[in-house]
Amino acid sequence: MSTLAPETAPIAYKAKDFSSDQDVRWCPGCGDYSILANVQRALAKQGVPPHQIATVAGIGCSSRFPYYMATYGFHGIHGRAPAIATGLKVVRPDLQVWMATGDGDSLSIGGNHFIHLFRRNVDIKVLLFNNRIYGLTKGQYSPTSELGKKTKSSPFGTVETPFRAVSLAIGAEASFVARCIDVDAKGSADVFAAAAAHVGTAFVEILQNCNIFNDGAWEHLAAKENRSDHTLMLEHGKPMVFGAARDKGIKLVGLRPTVVKIGADGVTEADLWVHDAHDEDPTRTFLLSRMEWPEFPVPIGLFRAVTRPVYDQLVNAQVEAVQRTKKPDLQRLLDGSKTWTVA
Amino acid sequence: MSEQLHTSAPAPHGAPIAFRSTKPSETLTDVVIRFAGDSGDGIQLTGTQFTQASALAGNDTATFPDFPAEIRAPAGTLAGVSGFQLHFASSDIFTPGDLCDVLVVMNPAALASNQKWLKEHGMLIANADAFTAKNLKMAGYERNPLDDGSLADWQVFRVDLARLTNDALIGMGLSAKEVERCKNYFALGLVFWLYERQPQLVEDDIEKKFASKPLLKDANIKVFRAGWDYGENTDQFRVRYHVPAAKIAPGKYRSLTGNEGVALGFVAAAQKAGLGLYYSGYPITPASDVLHQLSLYKEFGVRTMQAEDEIAAVCSAIGASFGNWLAITGTSGPGVCLKAEAIGLAVMTELPLVILDVQRGGPSTGLPTKTEQADLLQAIYGRNGECPLPVIAARSPADSFECAFEACRVALKYMVPVILLTDGSIANGAEPWRIPNVDDLPPIPVRLVKDRAHFGDGPVLPYQREAVTLARPWLYLGTPGLEHRLGGIEKWDSTGHISYDAANHHHMVKTRQAKVDAVTQEMPPTEVIGDRTGDVLVLSWGSPWGACVTAVQTLRAQGRAVSHAHVRWLNPLPPDLGAVLAGFRRVLVPEINNGQLIKLVRATYLVDAQGFNRINGQPISVAELTDAILDQLPH
Numbered sequence: 001m002s003t004l005a006p007e008t009a010p011i012a013y014k015a016k017d018f019s020s021d022q023d024v025r026w027c028p029g030c031g032d033y034s035i036l037a038n039v040q041r042a043l044a045k046q047g048v049p050p051h052q053i054a055t056v057a058g059i060g061c062s063s064r065f066p067y068y069m070a071t072y073g074f075h076g077i078h079g080r081a082p083a084i085a086t087g088l089k090v091v092r093p094d095l096q097v098w099m100a101t102g103d104g105d106s107l108s109i110g111g112n113h114f115i116h117l118f119r120r121n122v123d124i125k126v127l128l129f130n131n132r133i134y135g136l137t138k139g140q141y142s143p144t145s146e147l148g149k150k151t152k153s154s155p156f157g158t159v160e161t162p163f164r165a166v167s168l169a170i171g172a173e174a175s176f177v178a179r180c181i182d183v184d185a186k187g188s189a190d191v192f193a194a195a196a197a198h199v200g201t202a203f204v205e206i207l208q209n210c211n212i213f214n215d216g217a218w219e220h221l222a223a224k225e226n227r228s229d230h231t232l233m234l235e236h237g238k239p240m241v242f243g244a245a246r247d248k249g250i251k252l253v254g255l256r257p258t259v260v261k262i263g264a265d266g267v268t269e270a271d272l273w274v275h276d277a278h279d280e281d282p283t284r285t286f287l288l289s290r291m292e293w294p295e296f297p298v299p300i301g302l303f304r305a306v307t308r309p310v311y312d313q314l315v316n317a318q319v320e321a322v323q324r325t326k327k328p329d330l331q332r333l334l335d336g337s338k339t340w341t342v343a
Numbered sequence: 344m345s346e347q348l349h350t351s352a353p354a355p356h357g358a359p360i361a362f363r364s365t366k367p368s369e370t371l372t373d374v375v376i377r378f379a380g381d382s383g384d385g386i387q388l389t390g391t392q393f394t395q396a397s398a399l400a401g402n403d404t405a406t407f408p409d410f411p412a413e414i415r416a417p418a419g420t421l422a423g424v425s426g427f428q429l430h431f432a433s434s435d436i437f438t439p440g441d442l443c444d445v446l447v448v449m450n451p452a453a454l455a456s457n458q459k460w461l462k463e464h465g466m467l468i469a470n471a472d473a474f475t476a477k478n479l480k481m482a483g484y485e486r487n488p489l490d491d492g493s494l495a496d497w498q499v500f501r502v503d504l505a506r507l508t509n510d511a512l513i514g515m516g517l518s519a520k521e522v523e524r525c526k527n528y529f530a531l532g533l534v535f536w537l538y539e540r541q542p543q544l545v546e547d548d549i550e551k552k553f554a555s556k557p558l559l560k561d562a563n564i565k566v567f568r569a570g571w572d573y574g575e576n577t578d579q580f581r582v583r584y585h586v587p588a589a590k591i592a593p594g595k596y597r598s599l600t601g602n603e604g605v606a607l608g609f610v611a612a613a614q615k616a617g618l619g620l621y622y623s624g625y626p627i628t629p630a631s632d633v634l635h636q637l638s639l640y641k642e643f644g645v646r647t648m649q650a651e652d653e654i655a656a657v658c659s660a661i662g663a664s665f666g667n668w669l670a671i672t673g674t675s676g677p678g679v680c681l682k683a684e685a686i687g688l689a690v691m692t693e694l695p696l697v698i699l700d701v702q703r704g705g706p707s708t709g710l711p712t713k714t715e716q717a718d719l720l721q722a723i724y725g726r727n728g729e730c731p732l733p734v735i736a737a738r739s740p741a742d743s744f745e746c747a748f749e750a751c752r753v754a755l756k757y758m759v760p761v762i763l764l765t766d767g768s769i770a771n772g773a774e775p776w777r778i779p780n781v782d783d784l785p786p787i788p789v790r791l792v793k794d795r796a797h798f799g800d801g802p803v804l805p806y807q808r809e810a811v812t813l814a815r816p817w818l819y820l821g822t823p824g825l826e827h828r829l830g831g832i833e834k835w836d837s838t839g840h841i842s843y844d845a846a847n848h849h850h851m852v853k854t855r856q857a858k859v860d861a862v863t864q865e866m867p868p869t870e871v872i873g874d875r876t877g878d879v880l881v882l883s884w885g886s887p888w889g890a891c892v893t894a895v896q897t898l899r900a901q902g903r904a905v906s907h908a909h910v911r912w913l914n915p916l917p918p919d920l921g922a923v924l925a926g927f928r929r930v931l932v933p934e935i936n937n938g939q940l941i942k943l944v945r946a947t948y949l950v951d952a953q954g955f956n957r958i959n960g961q962p963i964s965v966a967e968l969t970d971a972i973l974d975q976l977p978h
Contacts, residue, residue, distance in 0.1 A: 020828070022840070051823045056662070059831075066828050067841065072820050074665050075830025076658065077688050083655035087662030087670065090646055091621050094821055095666070113658075116651040315646055322641035330614050330781045333640065334607055339597045339778065340399050 011049065015040040018050055020070045031182035031208035032061060035129060036068055038185055039098075042192035053096045056085040058105040061136050061210070062129035065100035079110020082117035085124045090312045096196070097123070103130045107143040107163050115172035120311035121200040125192075128205050129182075130165055133214035151213075166289040166303060169203045170282050176202040177285070177303040181222050182209060187233070187300055194302055200310050221298055230293050234301035239272035242297045249273075250296070257287055259296060277302050362542050364575055368583045373432030375440035376534065379457040380449025380470075381418050382411060382425045385527035390427025391773070392531060392548060396540035397431035398598050398775050401588025404431045405889065407439035407962060408771045412628070412711045419473075419481040424456045433587040437739075437889030439772060441964040445537075447530055449473060449504070451482035467497045468533070470526070472505035500579050504529050511569035512562055521559065525566040532570020539585050542571060592777060599776035601743040601769035602629070605673075605699055606636035608747025610643050613669045615748075616755055616787035621663035621670045623648040623656040625678065628711040629767045630701040633673045653681035657698065661685060664694040665829065667791060667819050669751060673699035676718045677708065679725070679762075686760055687726045690855060692829040693806070693815050695754040697747075702766040704960045713960025714767035716885045717936035722762040723914045723943075729852045731859040733757070734914040736764040738888035741776040743769055746911065752787045753862055758814040764913070766935070768886050768962045792816040795824030803827055805839040813858040863918045866911075871923060873899055873906030879975045880927035881907045882952070884940050887933045887963045894969040905972055913940065921948045929975045931955055933963055 018040040026032045043053065053071035057063035059078035066073030072095070076084045081099050089097045106114040106128055117124065133151065134140040140153040144165065148157040169177050176198040180188040188206070195202035207218040221230050228244040240250040241262070251260045252273040260267045279285060285304045292298060376393070380386045387408055397404050409426035416423030430440035446461040448454040450473040461467060474487050488494055489501055508526040517525075528549070535542055546564055553560035574580050599607075613620035622645065624634040638647040646663075650656035657672045664670035674682065679700050689696045702718045704710025722734045735750050737743040743765050750763040790809070797816070798804060805827045806815045818825045827839060835842040836851060871880075872895060883891040888909050895907040908923055910916060924930055924944070930952040932941040938954040945952055955971040957963055 020826075022828075049823065051821060051826055054665075054820060066830070070826055072826050073828035073830075074662070074692075075828065075832065076661075077684055077831055080654060080658040080685065083650065083658035084662035084665070086655075087621065087623065087648070087659030087664075088666045089662075090648065090659070091619055091663045091668040091670075092666040092820060112651055113655050116655070315648075319641045319644055319646065323644065326642040328614075328643045330611060330643075333610060333643070334778050334781065335595070336597045336599075336603075338395060338399075339595050340401075341595050342401065342591045342593050 011047070013044040013047060013049070015044045018043045018070050020068055022067045024068050025064065026061060027212050029211040030061070031131065031210070032065075032129065034182045034185070035127070035188070035206055035208060036065065038188040039127070039192060040069070041185075042189055042196065045189075045193065046196050048096050052094065053098065054088060054092075055098045055100065056081050056088065057100040058102075058110055059136070060102040060105045060134075062100050062102035062208075063105060065127075079105050079108070080113060081105070082110065082113035082124070082126075086117065086120070086122045086311070089122055089124055090315050093123070093312055093316060096125075098125045098127065100127050100129070102128065103132060103142045103144040103165065104134050107165060107168065115168070118169055118172035118174040118201050118203065121173070121175050121308055122311045123199055123201070123313070125195045125198075125202045126204065128165055128203070129208040130205050131208045131210040131214055132162075132217045133210050135210045135213050139213040164289055165205045167286060170286050170289055170304065174203050174304070175200040175308050176305045178203070179205045179207065179300050179303065181207045181218065181300065183222050184227075184300075191301065194305065198305055200308065220293055221300075230297055232291070232297040232299045234275050234277070234288075234299050234303065236275055236277040236302065239269045239274050241269065241272065248297075252284070252287075255283075255287060257291060257296065277305050279304070280306055362571060364536070364583060366575065366581065366583055368539065368585045370585045370587060372434060372586070373430065373436065374445065374538065374584065374586055375428065375430045375443040376445040376447070377426060377428040377443040377457060377460055378447045378530070379424055379426040379453035380527075381453070382413065382415050382423050383418065384425070384449045385524070386425045386427050386449070389527045389531050390429055392545055393534060393540065394429050394431075394773060395598055396535065396544050397429065397538075397586075398596065399544060400540060400586075401591070402431040402433065402586055403436045403589040403591060404429060404598070404773070404775055405436055405439040406430070406773045407768060409961075410712050419450055419452055419478045421452045421456050421482060424453050426453075426457055428460070431586055433589050435589065435591070437892045438962065438965060441966050447534065449530070451478045451484055451488070454488065455482040455484065461497060463496060465497055466500060467494060468500045468502060468530075470504040470530070471501040472503045502533065502573070507569060507573060508566050511566050515558065515562055517558070517562055521562070525562055528563045528567040529570035529573070532567040533574045536571045536574030537580065537583055539583055542567070591775070594777040596775045596777055598773045599740050599744070600632075600771055600773045601737060601740040601765045602632040602701070602771070603636060604737070604740055604743030604776070605747040605763065605765065606633050608744040609637065609669075609671055609697070609751060610640055610645065611744070611781070611784055612748045612751030612787060613645075614643065615784055616669055616751070616789050618667070618669040618789060620645045621648075621660060621668045622646070622673065623650050623659045624673045625650050625653045625656050627653075627675045627678050629703055629770045630673045630675050630678070630699065632770070633699060633701070653678040654685060657682040657685040660696055661689050661692070661694060664689070664696050665692070665820070667817060669695070669755065671697040671699065671751075673701070675701050675703045675711075676705050676721065679718060679721055683726045686732070687728065687730050688831045689760040690726070690730050690732055691831045693758045694760070694829070695758055695817070696760040697750045697754050698760060698762045699747075700762060700764050701770045702764060710960045712767065714886065714962060715935050715958065715960065716766055716887075717939065717958070718764065719884070719913060719936065719939040720942070722764060729856065731856050731914070732760050732762060733859055733862045733912065734762045734764065735912050736885045737769055738883075738885060738909060738911070740769055740772050740774045744776065748784070752785075753865060755787055755789050756814065757812050757858055757862060758790060758817060759858060764885060766886050790814055790817045791819050792825065793819040793822055795822065802838065804837045805829065806834065806837050808836070808854075811864070812861055813854060860915050862912065863915050866917045869908055869910070869917045869919050869923050871906050871908050874904065875906070875923070876926040877904035877906050878927065878977060879905045879929045879931055879972055880924060881905065881972060882910070882924070882930055882932050882940070882944065883907070884910045884913055884934070887935065887968075890963045890965045890968050891933060893965045894972055897969060898972060903976060905976070910940075913943075916943065916947060924948055924950050924952075929953065931972060931975050933968055933971070935963060
């Protein structure tokens with residue numbers, strides 16, 4: 001129903017076919033440029049034409065995204081993109097709907113819509129640009145800013161514990177959860193392709209650098225020299241191995257992930273935690289979402305992709321089921337069950 | 344009871360053999376009856392059934408359900424009293440009546456809170472069994488008012504409803520609770536006898552309702568008949584009353600509440616526009632019934648969403664409108680507050696959208712189940728920036744269908760969000776509605792653009808304007824070549840590209856206003872009931888319409904130079920309204936608020952209008968309004 005096939009014979013699209021005529025107005029050096037390019041490349045590869053795609057956003061730097069896409073686009077109001085996208089997807093299942101949002105947009109002002117989107121499992125691809133700061137309002141702490149962070153609105157350091165976006169999504173029953181890094185073209189391509197193919201809400205947290213107000217927030221993960229040792233590339237069905245020398249791994253001791261050295265103390269790859277992205281039970285996936293540097297390498301890639309009922313499909317299936325047995329008759333509807341006639 | 348026309352012998356009103364009466368019958372022109380009891384006493388059901396029977400008997404009817412915010416407050420308490428008032432008549436009526444001729448009370452609390460509505464010398468039918476020491480105490484009575492002489496000014500009829508119901512059901516094997524729940528049918532049987540209503544209607548309903556519970560079906564029918572027989576056999580009631588059929592315009596009728604009316608109006612509009620209908624709401628009194636209603640109409644392809652909050656409801660509707668569906672969100676005043684920013688987004692993106700506001704008592708949570716008209720200025724002005732949109736208000740339950748249809752038509756024609764105002768009394772009140780023939784409903788043209796060729800070789804212009812309406816085209820999503828972006832940031836006219844240009848912003852503010860002003864093209868000349876000049880013009884909007892018609896009719900019959908005009912569109916106001924106002928020495932604006940339309944009238948027309956404001960959660964009373972009009976007349 002919502003798996004979109006190209007209308008005619010597959011056309012080979014190029015990334016620039018998804019690029020609008022509008023000038024991109026993000027700050028030079030912003031991570032959003034990489035994300036835009038990565039998404040456009042993924043869409044070109046996917047082969048769904050631009051006119052069958054709608055991009056919806058809220059407010060913030062990330063939410064300018066629709067203006068730069070050659071698809072149908074809607075720039076909404078702060079935090080409300082999930083609701084706008086839901087209404088659109090329900091009435092137009094023929095369109096593939098992408099949503100761009102940020103950590104302030106979705107985890108603060110739009111928190112309610114964000115969790116209900118996952119609960120309903122609407123067929124929408126969600127790209128959350130997480131730069132751990134409010135950029136467009138010029139530098140206040142966000143719901144993902146680390147405790148104690150000094151910003152314009154927290155000159156003595158924040159006193160708020162941050163959300164982990166992936167944990168929140170899993171807690172809200174998300175059927176698809178992934179994470180990638182703005183500058184990692186390869187990792188992003190894989191994740192976006194998987195999100196595009198998923199039927200249901202596909203959530204991708206993109207670790208994005210705001211070079212103006214929070215420069216280097218993800219440098220410990222994004223920098224090439226750090227990536228191998230500080231991140232864990234998730235692969236379904238594979239043991240969790242990381243490190244430049246591929247000599248470190250994660251072992252699950254009870255419900256406690258533990259970093260181990262392969263070869264030391266008799267540890268082999270067979271002892272490692274094997275990633276199961278299709279585990280219906282989100283418990284272990286949630287454990288993964290808690291792993292943070294420096295205690296752990298930070299998991300990147302596909303956390304979870306499970307199949308469960310999709311809201312827009314169910315809404316439309318209910319209507320279609322009734323329509324198979326009942327013909328619409330407006331006059332009869334207006335008449336109701338009891339009428340009388342005055343001569 | 345008003346005017347008694349004549350007394351006749353037993354009425355031959357086609358009652359089946361079992362219901363033949365030998366008591367004399369008196370004819371009345373109209374009756375107001377009020378049922379009151381605990382929320383769990385089935386008062387609303389009793390009232391609704393009596394209303395249907397009166398409508399089927401050819402009377403004009405108007406109802407006013409008056410219920411508490413609490414679902415099941417403790418039995419017997421004042422907080423738990425639910426009321427239902429019905430006005431039925433042999434002539435056209437416009438209100439559910441100020442005071443009642445007959446008050447049926449199921450317990451002392453119902454008497455305590457409703458006695459004030461009973462006319463002098465009116466009939467009080469009391470469920471005497473319920474006047475126990477405990478119930479009396481809960482209702483704040485020190486002595487039993489049925490015994491202490493305090494009700495001497497009224498005709499009191501004591502009916503041992505509980506005992507009589509119990510007697511009727513002896514040997515049926517029902518639990519005490521089940522027996523207790525039958526007693527409203529005893530009361531209904533009695534008033535059906537008293538007003539010569541057709542009993543078959545209730546029996547058919549009971550058959551249907553309890554089809555799967557034969558024992559309860561038999562029990563309720565038995566109790567209903569026992570109530571009817573009681574009227575016939577007791578010495579307390581010596582006469583029955585007959586209210587003849589009213590002279591009503593020919594046609595097919597049904598009973599319609601305002602909430603039903605708007606739901607049907609939305610479906611009809613979508614059908615006539617050839618569009619899918621999307622409705623999203625968050626549960627809120629008194630608007631939820633519209634969501635309930637529309638979620639049933641799946642054969643019409645209606646998609647409904649119970650959103651996670653009010654903001655999601657309006658935003659998902661905006662998404663659906665972007666997706667080229669007729670999109671609607673419904674709520675009450677507090678919900679409109681929450682939706683304000685998103686309504687601004689719809690104004691900015693120039694998308695068709697209807698926002699239904701079933702007004703209730705405010706501010707804040709206010710009086711959720713009571714009626715008020717205090718959201719007018721919120722509807723017109725309650726958003727950031729210059730954010731105009733058309734506002735239309737229904738005047739009665741039957742009018743709500745047409746207003747809903749009209750709101751959708753204008754939204755689609757002008758590509759603009761429209762606020763539709765009703766209120767608690769319209770939403771839950773019912774009256775006969777002459778059902779339109781669907782072929783007579785006008786088609787609704789839609790400005791959908793489904794072909795890139797619409798723009799020739801030029802660029803796609805999402806804000807290119809149609810000359811008369813200033814509406815922009817509604818580009819059909821999914822069309823190759825029509826990809827475009829909408830959003831809340833100011834944009835260049837025509838191209839729709841983001842723009843912070845100063846002169847352009849000025850131009851766009853003026854253009855959005857001009858587009859709303861253009862809606863005056865849709866308005867017929869303002870109808871004036873009575874002469875176009877005179878001493879006083881009563882100017883109404885919304886639900887006080889009925890009270891205004893009634894009061895003005897009465898005063899005109901007495902030779903007073905009073906006229907009445909009613910405005911359906913509140914924004915923009917009708918273009919001829921200023922000229923209408925100029926014909927009168929005084930203008931009186933009755934409103935169930937602290938003076939809102941009057942501010943617009945005074946500011947717009949520089950007329951020294953006077954207000955008549957009652958903000959008590961109830962419809963405006965005809966008697967009080969009549970006095971207020973008299974105060975404006977030369978003495």
